[in-house]
Amino acid sequence: MTQPSLNHVNCLDAAGGHRMAYWQWGQPESSHVVVCVHGLSRQGRDFDVLAQALCEQAGMSAQGPGGIRVICPDIAGRGESDWLKDPMGYQVPAYVADILALLAQLHAASPITTLDWVGTSMGGLIGMAVCGQPGLPLPVPVRRLVLNDVGPAIEWQAILRIGAYLGESGNFNTVQEAADAMWTVSQGFGPHTPEQWLALSRPMLKPVSQAAGSPLRLHYDPAIAVPFKLATEASAREGEAMLWQLYDNITARTLLIRGALSDLLSPETARAMTGRGPHARLIEFEGIGHVPTLIAKDQVAAVTEFLLA
Template structure:
């Protein structure tokens, strides 16, 4: 399968509900499901390279896997919320539960793994760490890509300075160049790799040109966050982490300004006692496109 199929699920909210989209790869009837969830301003097509390789690795092993890459609400092909304050983790986790229920109904999920980059990792931390959630199967393996319970405040401020303020652009190439300037932490990529990462990030405007794929209002609750509230959230995230029973791997960009070495060390000593891998020459966050990054995830999920 060289291209994914697009699916949607209706999710409840106080304004009458919304639809969340996801991209599906592999065998739709496979019992082994791997969920890959993107970062704050990204979308599910970020995982095209990884998803293809996961499907291929499973086939090489004589098995099959189902890989789903959601567009978190407000991003990609998912609806935009009527109330921007809904762009927070309770909504995101609820939407993932709705998606998992729909997938389980279509084909029984016997094994559930999770790969989450930044925000997607924190959503996964909630799914894996909240007791008594109605999951079709417990999270077996959890990959936290450049994120942990403690997030550096300076990095959150950096992200807030550009969130919701990019574009419009006259051409796709102009948009890709702007995103490349903002995303130096993603590490080195060829022009072809970067265009592949950037094209799904842009949408045509009725008046001409291109805009970012996401609802600019995702920045509203983000802007309301303070250093105090971030510290309070950190305490809650550590509680979730300590309840995780999944085999856990934390990835870190060697130059990351969001995930500190001290946090990674603490994650190795408590809760699921995560294993760690660091990628030199990369900041926040590894894109899981480079062969060495992909290989680490493949070897963890499908050894």
């Protein structure tokens, strides 16, 4: 497997700033950029399989000699990115500001003429905020948008389920022990081979200390749970109106992916998304809950065909 390059962008915040890491695949000079943004407690290496498929297929298609540039950020507090001094910064508006800084840096390095977005869960909410605010200083408008198992209305029971484990960083002796523990809260991801699950789990871990043989912990700042756990059912319902307004403003051609067993994106919300705003095209994957990992061949094919058609 080829490996992505690790890069950073400096981002502003009220506490003096932070660095956001991002993984870059493909041709660094390509004018076609696909930004892939992960879920709440995940990180950018979740998209390794999809990014490789996009790079390979763009090279074989009529994309021209520039190929494609796939950018997979570690949103603040996750992966290789800095932890924030103020936990209340772990919210979508701040993430959008970081993405704008990232896109400005990418555009300055090599001008962007085609911009696409793949957002899983939280990454889809960030995508709706980026695409649904026409006045944002994007290099170019987002052309195609993939929303992976998320919409403007989020089921409260799913929020409670996620909140039950979010912020627990764990202490594991081996990668396999950690992978087994993560699987207990991730079975909605659907079937994976042991090799696939280990590959998905490794980037989720960091040593507790620099000492040889140090135990492992999850990669993220436990404080990402602070604003999440302040949400109430009433505040979640109030936020829906704003999210629907953002969704209705989207002009990008939109693909909505749903796990047929998802407890976060209801069938009713998914159907509503096909009939308003960008009139998303809906694809459901049987036997999958929240959230499809975009590793299975049929899931990868759905996204690559949509983005590279």
